[in-house]
Amino acid sequence: MKRIAIDMDEVLSHFSTSCLELFNKEFNKNYTTEDLQGKMLVDLDARFAEKMDHYLANESFFLELKVIKDSQEVIQKLSVHYDIYIVTAAMEFPVSLAPKYQWLKKNFGFLNENNFVFCGDKSIIHADYLIDDTPSNLATFKGKGMLFTAPHNRDVTGYTRLNNWQEVAECFL
Amino acid sequence: MKRIAIDMDEVLSHFSTSCLELFNKEFNKNYTTEDLQGKMLVDLDARFAEKMDHYLANESFFLELKVIKDSQEVIQKLSVHYDIYIVTAAMEFPVSLAPKYQWLKKNFGFLNENNFVFCGDKSIIHADYLIDDTPSNLATFKGKGMLFTAPHNRDVTGYTRLNNWQEVAECFL
Structure with missing residues (x-):
């Protein structure tokens, strides 16, 4: 997979x-x-x-962060065909470590917690694809980086852009 | 590097x-x-x-875990010549997330926290070498896995073995 x-x-x-x-x-x-x-x-x-x-x-x-529309449904479908890892930068704000874990278990409880990765520098990640809103994370990623649209990255070019989770589904399913 | x-x-x-x-x-x-x-x-x-x-x-x-002999001195020397990442399985015991971070900052404060990775499955790690005491982590690692001797792995064969931190220094420096 x-x-x-x-x-x-x-x-x-x-x-x-x-x-x-x-x-x-x-x-x-x-x-x-x-x-x-x-x-x-x-x-x-x-x-x-x-x-x-x-x-x-x-x-x-x-x-208490709200879940982005369609992410749960699409990731549940993706997880049938792909190995899904959640990779989040947490080390800059270590107070976020425990609540990020709890948030993921609450909202994405269908994923195995062994596939959660809390890190800083994401160039350490070995995967085929990285879906991320931060261009600098994609720049150092060894696989194919895909830019998920967020307000701040509207003007960024040079990456395959995914505007929402329906576009993620169309791209991967 | x-x-x-x-x-x-x-x-x-x-x-x-x-x-x-x-x-x-x-x-x-x-x-x-x-x-x-x-x-x-x-x-x-x-x-x-x-x-x-x-x-x-x-x-x-x-x-309150004690630090293994020579690890601090050797990693400080290694960090001049290599990019060092600390990669620990923390998701099975999420209560460990915050104290593991604090322990690393206290005992390995010379490392950048952006190079700490708290994960489950270590096959997600992209690095040249992995020094680990658990054979199953080395088995799925894509780079060169090196077995750090711990009591439980005494009889394991098939990996380059590092018995202590002086042997790590001899191997890498």
């Missing part, structure tokens, strides 16, 4: 949406993901630079 | 020694690592089967 490694934040979970919600509440703003097109959070509002560590220091931030 | 992936339990940390200490205390026994040669803990005493989950459920178990 071919092996697909799948990123977590912005691919399975609405990471930046939750950041926007917390920020909007704190600063009485109305930023939406539309405002984030082609930008990182700090480009949208410089105050994110000092706030992010605070938001991510809370275990419940990771536990 | 070539890349060396290094296991944690029984390669960097005295995992089974701590298990023996807890068991000896609880059951008033005097098992030593000598008694464990060629055996798993449950082969030495069947009561380990029910006790292991209990021992490993305690975060402090992982935090």
